Amino acid sequence: MAITLELAINAIIAGLLLGGFYAAVTVGVTISFGMLDIVNIAHPAFIMLGSFVAYTLNSMFGLDPVLIGVAMAPLFFLLGMAVYQVYYYAFERRGEESIQGLAFFFGLLFVGEVGLILVFGVDYRFVEAPYIGSSLHFGFVDLPLRMLIPFVVSLLMVALLQLSFGRSFIGRAILAVSQDRLALQLMAANPTRIKRIAFGISIATASVAGALLIIIQPVEPSIGRDYIGRIFAICVLGGMTSFPGMVAGAMLIGVVESLTATFYGPSWAPAVAFGFLLLTLAARPAGILGR
């Protein structure tokens, strides 16, 4: 009995740590999909790109992955703006956002994955850092640093975004755009420029998230697929536009996945998250915290 309880508590804690990381993975989509209504299902591809960039720089120069993730974020920001430009000219301007937009991002997701395979091959890659491998121990509770560090960095990033969106001009403009596009247009503000910046920010987060991912586990290009459903599950669960809601959703999914993996085996974990998503969508399209 005691063993099971210990196991459960460790599983829950691992789940919370994982959930914190999932928040980093999802925050970009909360911005692009929740706030801007752009269905960027290719987000995992950008995260994988972030992971492989971290791997490359880490293996070549021995730089710390978190540092790489943050340092490369501006480049990803520019990439995001470029992608948005294409998206805008091809779809948003014409008003044909639905199937074609989805297909565009789907294609991007696929091209991203295959592109990475062509460059890096299908082998697992990992990064080296002094904290990977060691853990903190509190009684029977294990806190592996390779999970704890991403957890902390992730929540810091989300908190930073939450604060800056609430305080800065750009942040508030993005919130305004997400709430009333028409009003903004009528006021002659340029939503396109604001959306471009917002999308850039969303992709910049992928740089950090990718670096965190490769700290947690070795990666290979097709891992991105596992994250598509996870990301949108968390986004929907969190009520689409709310950062705190998204974090809560991420924690929930993380814990449920962790418990499932511990007690039923890791091969069942993906189904749980996605099953969650399906049930949530079926019952409450507005998410657990509502819109």
Add this chain to the structure above:
Amino acid sequence: MSTGKFWIVSFAAAAALLLLTRWQIQNEYFYFAAYVVLQYVVLATAWNILGGYTGYTNFGTAAFFAFGAYTAVVLHKLTSVPVPAMILAAGAVSGLLGFGMGYLTLRLKGVFFAIATLALAIVAQTLIVNWDYVGGSRGIYIIRPQQAPLFGGYIEYLYSLMLLLSWLSVALARTIERSRLGLGLAAIRDDEQAAEASGVPTLRLKLVATTLSGALMGMAGAPLPYYVTYLDPTSSFNLSYAVNAVAMPLIGGMTSWIGPLIGAVLLGTIQQVATVTISSALNLLIVGLLLIGFVIVAPNGIVGLVQARRRSGRRRWRSR
């Protein structure tokens, strides 16, 4: 051309193609490649019933396809059943899956529906991975029967079946397109709320579309175990099925039965050639790039380009 006539004419064309190829072509590899292309004709056509006709994007094609394949595996293990029977059974299973998925997800706005289909594909894959009877994650080996029911080798037999299935799905798609059902689906695609306000039972029609689409995809998957002789979840649930099922109708043209056919033949052939001459990874890259390219430049596909040229030609003629 009336519907009845089309069924006959297309059957004649398919039969002629079958006889011609079986008679003239001895190269085994042709039948291996052609099987895959024809399989995509069915998948693309099936996808388009829900995607192009009704406007609902399904990213979970692999789930229906793989469930069809695994239905055949189960039947193969239980008893010896001829492949056509497996095809029918697979259609029933995947049709049911389509119905279930539709019931769960069709109340969702288009985008959420697409995401839900992705989620469904993962759930379906996880179920198979954890089902040891069909091999689980290790996969399963299937031994082809000694004799093919008709003359010729076994691959030629599977090719013939897939050709028949292609004909069936294309003729069915065209029939739907020109029918009352097709008009209702188009109304749903154009404006679901307005369709509902005009008396169209939108949920019911959407369920018909998902069930039919799923069933055809399952049927396309049924002969797969005998084709590959080794089946595992990673390959049968491969995302490339989803991408191709979206890319082929989009590149061919989503509003007509001929679009998926063109897209599948074109893209399928390119991929078969590229896999042999370049590499399989690069050929997937080509599909992805073509998809992105077409969606930006020619969102109505090849059919759309042809229609646009015809219309501008007519306008130029009229303004003379």
Add this chain to the structure above:
Amino acid sequence: MAEPLTAASAPPLLEANRLAKHFGGFVALDNIDLAVAEGERLGLIGPNGSGKSTLVNCLCGTLRHDDGTILFAGRRLDGVPAYRRTRLGLARSFQLPRPFRTMSLVDNLRIPLLYSVNARPGARLHQAAIDERCLQLLDEVGLADKARRLPRDLTQVEMRKLELARAVASAPRLLFADEAMAGLSPSEVEEILGVLFRLNETGITIVLIEHIMRAVMSFSTRLVVLVAGHKIADGEPQEAMRNPEVERAYLGE
């Protein structure tokens, strides 16, 4: 102007009792009672945000109402999906025209004919009869010469006419004309008004939701005024407009 075909003792064609609808904390409709007599021309007015569209959406089935009952021709509509209400004879046109973009005008009208008229018990219209009826309807709104064209080739007012024609194609007993004249020029407003009068003369009960007061006053045999989810007036148009609450709502504080 034709007289409405009501007898004082005839039951209302459409009845809403204590209808309520809220979105989260916001109350859009608060205990609305409404009765529409067969053949009458009811005007429904109110400032923006008063709940007019919500009311129409609830009555037509686009939105599910939270409380109260709806009766149409004596039959309860609670929980009945929108498409079935249309088949029962309750039709609406949309505020912003929503034609089926990829279809010709004829095909746009074919949908309600195939899915509403032909879905009712009794004789089905066959292909030729349907085509004929489509052209007839287009002719009645003056769009016969554009029958084979796509909606994107239409002008604003033509789109409004198509919208009405499509609603009429389902052979309704009651039609909600939801702001069919917004943004039109005075002569175009007259055109649409003329269409609506003609429809009413053929026996269709019409509920006109509008902001253009001149049109509403000349059209309606009865007026209902909605403000912030409440019905504040219901009766003869001139009388309703003289109601002090209505004056306040429209002329401002």
